[in-house]
Amino acid sequence: MKNQASVAVVYHSVTGTTAQLAEAALLGASGVEGIRAYPVQIEGRDIHEGRYRNSVALEAMGEADALIFGSPTFMGCVSGQFKAFADATSDIWFQRRWRGKLAAGITVGNNPSGDQLNTIQYLSILANQHGMLWVGIDLPGGFDPAGRNRMGAQSGLIAHAPGGELNPADTATASYLGARVAHLALRFTTVTMDLVDA
Amino acid sequence: MKNQASVAVVYHSVTGTTAQLAEAALLGASGVEGIRAYPVQIEGRDIHEGRYRNSVALEAMGEADALIFGSPTFMGCVSGQFKAFADATSDIWFQRRWRGKLAAGITVGNNPSGDQLNTIQYLSILANQHGMLWVGIDLPGGFDPAGRNRMGAQSGLIAHAPGGELNPADTATASYLGARVAHLALRFTTVTMDLVDA
């Protein structure tokens, strides 16, 4: 049996904290048997006059069964660089090439409740535009013995990194979300393969 | 083969338009082979001093593999009655009894763009709190030959019923969403059964 599925973590990082959370999500996902997980980093040098242009990166994302989007929360939403990338997916949107994939979101801010939810909601809107299924965090805040989801958001991972310092509980939550997405991606992909074989 | 899954449409209706959309979603879902679809209506008489109390209804929802939430958009969000129901799911939330189920949303308003998106976003937040997977509409607005998703929302069904008159295109979109949720529920349930049998 080779029930294989893939998870891409698509992120933009400015100070490095989003990159660390992306790495944790990748670890969580790749720890699930049968999963291939890989990063796709959004970089400023691919943005020309405000437009993102990197067809190789867009192609790489499209090969995954699930995408985990990551961006810092900056001035109340995803970074301008992440938004430039999102804008560049309009052809993919029109051709419905990502529909049926799974999606999830990760963000981090300097304050405990500084508009990170708005970033997660935007990532969810982006996923819905693409016809993807949104996967949140099924751990109510404040009850996990390991302290995961200490911030209490369930629509996606909200991390709080005052002074740019990540909390291990947030990193653990990123791993948990990565693993959750991976498990769900396997379930989805498996069936597709069963149906194809039948 | 008895790959069976179930879809419940949980809705509150004031003027009857949400009820009609709920019915259309039910038709769409039950048209999918192997699917049992049924309605659960939220009613004002079950709300006492602002608190919803109908454990039979809550139990009935819990048996479904997928829930489609429906509410009119009233004063910028779901109706107070729907919110009273949502509040009554806090025990279910704490016990994580709905996690892993699929969820989708339906709403209707008197104006084309009168805050219906906020209602859909709330329904999505509610689903995420329960650890459910959110299913939107994978039809970009304005391109479907049958006119479905004419309003252009993809996070859920946004209907526009001026003077309480539904547009057939919106009803057709509700059916499409019901069928989409049903197909995805079958995929999910199938795998679960496979794993149980293995």
Add this chain to the structure above:
Amino acid sequence: MKNQASVAVVYHSVTGTTAQLAEAALLGASGVEGIRAYPVQIEGRDIHEGRYRNSVALEAMGEADALIFGSPTFMGCVSGQFKAFADATSDIWFQRRWRGKLAAGITVGNNPSGDQLNTIQYLSILANQHGMLWVGIDLPGGFDPAGRNRMGAQSGLIAHAPGGELNPADTATASYLGARVAHLALRFTTVTMDLVDA
């Protein structure tokens, strides 16, 4: 000089924390010279089959130049009881009776970032429906020497009360917001009076 203006704090409280924040906002507002500040509490007993009915309370709110809305964040948004009240303002909305007033929002939750922003955004949508002007918090999070706005939200007051225990910094932020709204209400009312006198 009798530049007088009034501020009403309209709130629903379940455990008492929202009531305490409402009281702090009232203190902040009434500490401003020329301001009359008073509470209007939303109570479950005024809700019949999900509909709020208390015309005296609605009338009392309408006399204020500014309204500060307060609700706990429960299952991802304002409480069902608060929403029942909001629904009951639809006649006022239609008659545009609150337009031009100032508005602000207060909420509290058990988690640092557990969807409180969504509650504030709903309160803002409600205010916008009424044609009111929305007043947030002009203190960036994490920089105030007195620790006010420690949570970092600026669209309204987001408090975090784990186990129902309020943090004094959040109470101080509520007072600050009350005073800010009061000062702005005075500015607005003053001009109106000048124009009337001219």
Add this chain to the structure above:
Amino acid sequence: MKNQASVAVVYHSVTGTTAQLAEAALLGASGVEGIRAYPVQIEGRDIHEGRYRNSVALEAMGEADALIFGSPTFMGCVSGQFKAFADATSDIWFQRRWRGKLAAGITVGNNPSGDQLNTIQYLSILANQHGMLWVGIDLPGGFDPAGRNRMGAQSGLIAHAPGGELNPADTATASYLGARVAHLALRFTTVTMDLVDA
């Protein structure tokens, strides 16, 4: 009497429809006696590797008493270019240089209800971060004899331009919003001057 106030319309336009709405808002604002209204256009050529750099433009905005933000809705929110500009206001945010100003929002999309509300909500969040007061539209949808606010949004102007064709009712709504902001800016500025003279 020279009770003067100023309104800047800060916008990014791709196809020209946002530019037309911005022009209509300017007309509405400058039609109010004592108001100076001027545009500040966000342009792609000022964005380098995703970062907006035009200190002259930022300075020009800062001189206004009220800012009307305008952006197309693209992939579910403001354009990447507009977001790059928003990110560039972080120093202004930290120094609280825009606090107390008025703000409003304008957007346009190809669908009647295609996530434009999310764009308006982001613009409102941006304004709240800056400590500005948010001004919406005090015209309920569907009742204005002149057809203004036909889309029914009140948190800001939501226009619908299928095929890039603006509806005159939406342009009229933009003018109305411009005039409303101008009148409110005059009220605010007047008092400030009174206080300074006293």
